[in-house]
Amino acid sequence: xxxxxxxxxxxxxxxxxxxxxxxxxxxxxxxxxxxxxxxxxxxxxxxxxxxxxxxxxxxxxxxxxxxxxxxxxxxxxxxxxxxxxxxxxxxxxxxxxxxxxxxxxxxxxxxxxxxxxxxxxxxxxxxxxxxxxxxxxxxxxxxxxxxxxxxxxxxxxxxxxxxxxxxxxxxxxxxxxxxxxxxxxxxxxxxxxxxxxxxxxxxxxxxxxxxxxxxxxxxxxxxxxxxxxxxxxxxxxxxxxxxxxxxxxxxxxxxxxxxxxxxxxxxxxxxxxxxxxxxxxxxxxxxxxxxxxxxxxxxxxxxxxxxxxxxxxxxx
Amino acid sequence: xxxxxxxxxxxxxxxxxxxxxxxxxxxxxxxxxxxxxxxxxxxxxxxxxxxxxxxxxxxxxxxxxxxxxxxxxxxxxxxxxxxxxxxxxxxxxxxxxxxxxxxxxxxxxxxxxxxxxxxxxxxxxxxx
Numbered sequence: 001x002x003x004x005x006x007x008x009x010x011x012x013x014x015x016x017x018x019x020x021x022x023x024x025x026x027x028x029x030x031x032x033x034x035x036x037x038x039x040x041x042x043x044x045x046x047x048x049x050x051x052x053x054x055x056x057x058x059x060x061x062x063x064x065x066x067x068x069x070x071x072x073x074x075x076x077x078x079x080x081x082x083x084x085x086x087x088x089x090x091x092x093x094x095x096x097x098x099x100x101x102x103x104x105x106x107x108x109x110x111x112x113x114x115x116x117x118x119x120x121x122x123x124x125x126x127x128x129x130x131x132x133x134x135x136x137x138x139x140x141x142x143x144x145x146x147x148x149x150x151x152x153x154x155x156x157x158x159x160x161x162x163x164x165x166x167x168x169x170x171x172x173x174x175x176x177x178x179x180x181x182x183x184x185x186x187x188x189x190x191x192x193x194x195x196x197x198x199x200x201x202x203x204x205x206x207x208x209x210x211x212x213x214x215x216x217x218x219x220x221x222x223x224x225x226x227x228x229x230x231x232x233x234x235x236x237x238x239x240x241x242x243x244x245x246x247x248x249x250x251x252x253x254x255x256x257x258x259x260x261x262x263x264x265x266x267x268x269x270x271x272x273x274x275x276x277x278x279x280x281x282x283x284x285x286x287x288x289x290x291x292x293x294x295x296x297x298x299x300x301x302x303x304x305x306x307x308x309x310x311x312x313x314x315x316x
Numbered sequence: 317x318x319x320x321x322x323x324x325x326x327x328x329x330x331x332x333x334x335x336x337x338x339x340x341x342x343x344x345x346x347x348x349x350x351x352x353x354x355x356x357x358x359x360x361x362x363x364x365x366x367x368x369x370x371x372x373x374x375x376x377x378x379x380x381x382x383x384x385x386x387x388x389x390x391x392x393x394x395x396x397x398x399x400x401x402x403x404x405x406x407x408x409x410x411x412x413x414x415x416x417x418x419x420x421x422x423x424x425x426x427x428x429x430x431x432x433x434x435x436x437x438x439x440x441x442x443x444x
Contacts, residue, residue: 069436151432209391221362
């Protein structure tokens, strides 16, 4: 029996709980039905003591240590785990249709196939939801999956490869194949948010190293923070509905205080002046709103989502 | 069911930058130092896409996609960018390239060595 490991790095146990809920219900049964021995692994990239095993039945936890110092090293280190296939699944990526995902497993009958990228990035394979044949990746010179910066001597004109990019290129050179699912098909079956962990860790890092005021400047400078914070607000509504606990709390326990609270998000949006940027944010929020409603629909719960931007949440 | 291209993979140069990703991308560089004067950066300041020379001391500022060349980084946040030379004595290094210089202290949260290989949290560089 072939062994499949569903693996993901997590920094925050609340998001991990949502992730785990969908993985165990939607993914594991579908792949197990293919007569695969399916295991689930959560790498605690930080806050390991906050991950209560009772909240994560049937999960194997790993913690940072030699050779697996952080989430980036986790990818390559996991290639050495006792398994034949790995599904790397990002912390904020939710596969809603396990039958659809597992249907791609038969593609591995082709020995040239190294992976199936279920969520693309700009039409190219990405690690967001990557079903890998371990043998193919182990054949690469490590580190194969971590990000890297090529041509650093010509910074800032070098090439910053994201996780998995280097491996994808090397596999192609070796004549291997990565099937990249197109975006439209992917979005029919998968809901994924972006940078929801990143905005939380950025707040941690900025506040500790440069002060909270700098984090506020970052929020004003980079619209991606607003999008990620809104996604956390939505995930928080789902989390509150399911577990009746605050999501992304700060050290005082304030809901979303580790991301942007509702009040902070409204305040930050009030300071956005450019019409083009506002419209871009509105579209992003609207898309995210539709995503969370799909997750809520799967759970059979209704969400009370506070309005932070007029019109978001109503049909265009 | 439709699958995407299975042709040899060629990745375009990254144009987009965001502090929420691992990056250190193409940016305009400004020279703001005057070699005759000390420049002290302080807590609450945020600088992007700038080059700081040997006369600079950082005491708490956040630097995004900046080049550090010869100064003393006492505290603050270094995100992305190139640490070309100087002393990193305190603060946090995140996602940049540590090309050369002296690592005295501080938090290595992750970044690249001069070969462009990722070094994980706490795998701080040895002085070069």
